Amino acid sequence: MAEPAGNLQFRYIARKRRTKEDRRFVAGAGRFAADIDLPGMLHVALVASPHAFARIHSIDAKSALALPGVFAVLTGDELARGIEPVMSGLDLPKVKRYPLALGLARYVGEWVAAVVAESRAVAEDAAELVEVEYESLPAVVDPEEALKPEAPVVHPDHGSNVLYRRKFVWGPVEQDFAESSHKLAFRARWHRSSTVPIETFGVVANWNHAAQLLEIWASIQMPKYPDQLARALRLPGNAVRVHFDVDVGGSYGVKRGLKHSILAGYLAKMLGRPVRLIEDRLENMRGGDAQGPDRIFDMQVAFDRGGVIRSLKIRALDDVGAHAGRAPLQLGKPVGAIVGPYRIGSVEYEAISVTTNKTPQEAVRGFGQAPTNFAIETTVDCVARHLGMDRIELRRRNLIRREEFPYTIPSGSTYDSGDYHAVLDKALKAADYEDLVMLRDKARAAGNLAGIGIACCLEPSGGNAAFEPLFNPKNETTTWMESCSLKVDLNGAVIASMGTSSAGQGHETLLATVIGEVLERDPDTIRALHSDSLTAGPSNSPVGSRMAIMLGGAAAGAAKKLKVQLIAIAAHNLGVAPEDIEYRGGDVVLRADPGKRLSWDQLVDIAHRKFHLLPPGMEPGLQITHVMEVPGGGALPSPDGRVQMYPCYAFEAHVVYAEIDRVTGQVRIGKYAVGHDCGTIINPDIVHGMTYGGIAHGIGAALYERFAYDENGQLLSGSFMDYLIPSSHEVPDIVIVDHCTPSPLTAFGQKGSGEAGYLGAPAAVSCAVNDALAPLGLSIASLPMSVAVLEELLAAAPGGKR
Amino acid sequence: MKAVDFDYARAASIDETCRLLAGAKGEVKIIAGGQTLVPLLAMRLTRPALLVDINGIASLQGVETRDGAVSIRACTRQADALAHAEIRARLPLLAKALGFVGHAQTRNRGTVGGSLANADPSAEIGLACLALDCQIVARKDGGERVIPIGGFFLGPMTTALKPEECLTEIRLSPWRERGRIGTGFKEISIRRSDFALVAVSCQLVLGEDGVCRRLSLALGGVGPAPFRADEAAKRLTGTRLESRDIENAVASLQETIEPQSDLHVSADYRRRVTGALAARAIAEAHGEAMAGGA
């Protein structure tokens, strides 16, 4: 069991509490997109390109349409006439994206036509009968090749494969490099993996003719989804209703199925019947456009002989695949933690986003921070190795100290609070570090490869998407709000609602707990709902580890307003000033004379029914919508690219023990401990759960998972037989020890934690493997560290088998 | 991922199965456990006109000892074979190998015969059967034949079974040598329940004097089919299985194998690890025998 959070000043927050949502899931009563069944519903299957790059000359659907049970075959040409293209977040007017390929198929698996039939099976039968005439073109599959002038250009109208390129310089980089006694340069490679939830993306669309309203149920986790969907379908915003009470079977960033939804919406409107599109696993892996960062980091670091790191140069080349999506912006978010948890005075950061003929990326948990943390921690280890210094000691020298907070990094973000040294110490203690060292040395003495990995990483949280205006000055978005609607009904029951779907983060429990805390009412009595896009207040969905801060903050704000209102009603009725009132669990008493009191029910009754007892000017009823902007947000970047990225910074210190089988290259993780500081923890089980899951995901990225392509752009790991997700055998027992440095910026001191574990685990596992290899003089800075890669490395070493 | 449409027949007997196989107008596939067949159907990599379900045939279920040989009916579930007292007692290498097959859920459906008929070059059951000199009984409309396992695996996913034949039974003879039996089974897979990249099965008998009286070694995943390393086995028979003996024997393996590359590991990987893996399997068998036998 993880150590409980030590915040005993709260009544409900930070205490053990069952997650409300779990009740329906353990009963098998969740309501996922594939569970939605409407009368007359039709099903979609996709026709996908077998070529990495090809001109589409013709599509013949005659045989497909002749199959009984088939209702329509939609081509890219026809669809493009009826919708607006999806634009990227960058200023790229010539890079357009359509749900079905238009003119050119740009990657293997790209959807070229959609078949609608009475069942999924028949739709698949028909899809096989659609004849597409392709003219295959030379494709580019390697990101460095894609930069060369002679490379095939994935978006010919755009003229090159470069979607974005900018070099930021913050601080006296050249001077710091010149003055440093030591410099190192190396390359780190983060190959393509992704979150790959067990539920694929699915959407149900129904066009209600009578109401002229498109109803949508989707497995969605995406900001501004209803708006973008409406815009693409050329519908007014209030002609689309997205139902947020659909359970999402995991997302961790990637479920942004805009193309699926546009397609389903268009088909539903065209056919006048409900349409359901559920990706099967093969469609999902190739054509779902949900792959993840694929980065080459060229790192340079300048440091002194004492191990103090003075400056960093980072060149990050990211291969986004064939379409822009959200991926280029994933190079921008890490700007907010570009030096990690370290006191590094200057940074040069060159971010390059390129297209290749591969499946597009989507937003992945951490939005680029996990690969960046891997690059930073690898750099720190390289410095330690070079100097022959202990890796922990080196980190201690460079970690920002507690007394230095709030601390502003060269790229303009201020870290709100932290005590990195204390968390590191806790992690080492929880790991029994001294024992681990003995264990490792004993294993080494027996001729085995054993290592301990340490990683210190930040989890920026709060989701201020300042990377949008940073990477695209034409986009002046500085609002990144969240809202909560709260009401108390005539019976005194509390109802709260959010304007987003959830994918397992426990937002209903979050709302109930926070509101219960402020109103001093039992969270079990509070109903938390997911509303729909027409009735909800504004939301930007659970991304960027933001909901504890933003939804929690909005809920707290609403509850505080409600409490103020109740006190005002009481003061008016007791003939005193509000300051004379003491609020106790929803009832109120006169501080000076506790015999004078009003109960919750009485206050509710006055608000709803007794206008004659209401303070003059007060609206009747008890209903509040509170909208909250990101703390510290609301500003545009400076010309040199400085901006406050996310507001709150959680911190994690991982300690991992691993052994490598020197014959087979298999890695076994023997012990895993992590110190985690995300400020006040609202629900320990939920936060710990996401951290365990994030670490499991990170282990996958470090050792097992890769979207592997051949030189022709064919995806080789397109099913679960070849894309290897860690099972209960590959994920060790994990010990979490909590620490709390509250954020000064949030309602209860909470920071985000949705991306916890994943942001540090790949770095930690890499560090452990490198420590195990170190006695052989070997190192590796490329993920995943697969069995094949490690065995090859070991075999090639002096004394190896080659 | 829905299969193509097909006709389905639930066969009530082996005879009926053979008649259906013989009389088929399009491609016929037998479905037993379905753990390998159904994914292929779902991915439309196989498109039979008729599926013949043999799961309900009583005479294809069960394990019995007859004339000193253990007979395993083809549709015996891998889970049942793994738990079966006769197999554990008389065919310890097969029992050990079964523990490596897939996962508990797949073993609840997958069958012994199905695995053999599928002929994956790294499949554990085939490897154990090869090391133990198994006989495979195949029946067709018109007769039955016995195929020694040495001639059964012809290539990747290819066996000597004709399209109209149904594998009905396998027969294995427990070793009769006096002494202590030890078994070793080692495989390398990426995750615990994944397909083996390379696998080695070994059974041996140690005499009272610690000398190896008999040894059988089979390798999987290092060629188009699993095969017996008889040369290496010969080198070890009559020795005390010291490190030197084992190293000498496994060194010879390198020349006999023809591994392939795939997405996960290269041919060179397989070539490099085989010797050490075989040594580990032999050592495990040796250790077991020394400790008093399986």
Added chain:
Amino acid sequence: MSRHLVSLTVNGRKLSAEAPARMTLVDFLRDVLHLTGTHTGCEHGVCGACSVLLDGRPVRSCLIFAVQAEGSAVETVEGFAPDPETLSILQDAFWETHALQCGFCTPGMLIAARALLAQTLSPSDDEIREAIGGNLCRCTGYKQIVEAVLLAAERMRRSNEAGRGRG
């Protein structure tokens, strides 16, 4: 198209319904019987989200055709709870330890756990990890699931002892 009448017992209830030969058991449960608690995550037998008990054994229902389940007894997650207002000990233990987040793999995990607890009420950590080793989860990292099974086992042992008059 080859259609068959399939008669089987599901969660203790005998029923019959038509299915095409190519319809898998999981699709039959979900689309014909409207028991949507069992999920499909991969349709090729790897993720385990489709796990059900077939004649008491945990199997992947995406790898069985509905017609093959003729005459069998199938148990799904919907059959766990003694009544709609109550949860089984195992389900309640999952809730207590927060052995789930998105809930998608959960029915499969419950099936695997139930099968294990039918064999032993004192499973070790390793035995639990082995039992759920064929069920992939992307949310939890498995730890709280292991805790849930240990908790359920303990509660079931205690309730057994109570039942025997020793509690």
